Amino acid sequence: MITTRRIRPGEGAVLRAVRLAALADTPSAFARTHEEEAQYGVDEWDRRADGWSRGTIGATFFAEHEDVVVGLVGGHRLSERVVELVSMWAAPTARGLGVGRALVDAVLDWAGDDSVELWVTRGNEPAQRLYERCGFVTTDDVQPLPSDPCKDEVRMQLRRR
Numbered sequence: 001m002i003t004t005r006r007i008r009p010g011e012g013a014v015l016r017a018v019r020l021a022a023l024a025d026t027p028s029a030f031a032r033t034h035e036e037e038a039q040y041g042v043d044e045w046d047r048r049a050d051g052w053s054r055g056t057i058g059a060t061f062f063a064e065h066e067d068v069v070v071g072l073v074g075g076h077r078l079s080e081r082v083v084e085l086v087s088m089w090a091a092p093t094a095r096g097l098g099v100g101r102a103l104v105d106a107v108l109d110w111a112g113d114d115s116v117e118l119w120v121t122r123g124n125e126p127a128q129r130l131y132e133r134c135g136f137v138t139t140d141d142v143q144p145l146p147s148d149p150c151k152d153e154v155r156m157q158l159r160r161r
């Protein structure tokens, strides 16, 4: 069974391992590069884990299967009523099992009634389909992918009020 939970203080090392695995696995899906984030020190990962473990400004959620972390997602508040979903990743060995959907649900729960939006690389069909299945619609907003400006990313949103 796939479960999700919010990151806990002191889990900087787990966050680092999962995030760097995501960046190495699918570089074209993310705004930052593996090279950039591999340079962050232990203190930075611990600071992130701590900050994202509580409060309403930013959050990280892990998906777990039999106590092993198999996915990651982040949420951060763009404005009073809009949350951005970021850093979505399911480990390749756990794909097609509902990890992505469970992680979207974790962010939607955390967002409450607030709208949720995200950027997805154009042509990333698995991710776009996942978000569509969760009710997101593709907008006309397009921008260069920060980690590789040769690619575009498109904005999707889920309006909730």
Ligand SMILES: CC(C)(COP(=O)(O)OP(=O)(O)OC[C@H]1O[C@@H](n2cnc3c(N)ncnc32)[C@H](O)[C@@H]1OP(=O)(O)O)[C@@H](O)C(=O)NCCC(=O)NCCS
Residues within 6 Å of the ligand: 026, 029, 030, 087, 088, 089, 090, 091, 094, 095, 096, 097, 098, 099, 100, 101, 102, 119, 120, 121, 124, 125, 126, 127, 128, 129, 130, 131, 133
């Ligand atoms: C996108 C990603 C998170 C999907 O995770 P997942 O755990 O395999 O997805 P789920 O099992 O929860 O699938 C949910 C829905 O997504 C769709 N989907 C998932 N993978 C798909 C694929 N390869 N092709 C088509 N649709 C797919 C399905 O429609 C599914 O809905 P259904 O079960 O009702 O048919 C995963 O492929 C991944 O980590 N990719 C690399 C990183 C990435 O692209 N992140 C997105 C950044 S915006």
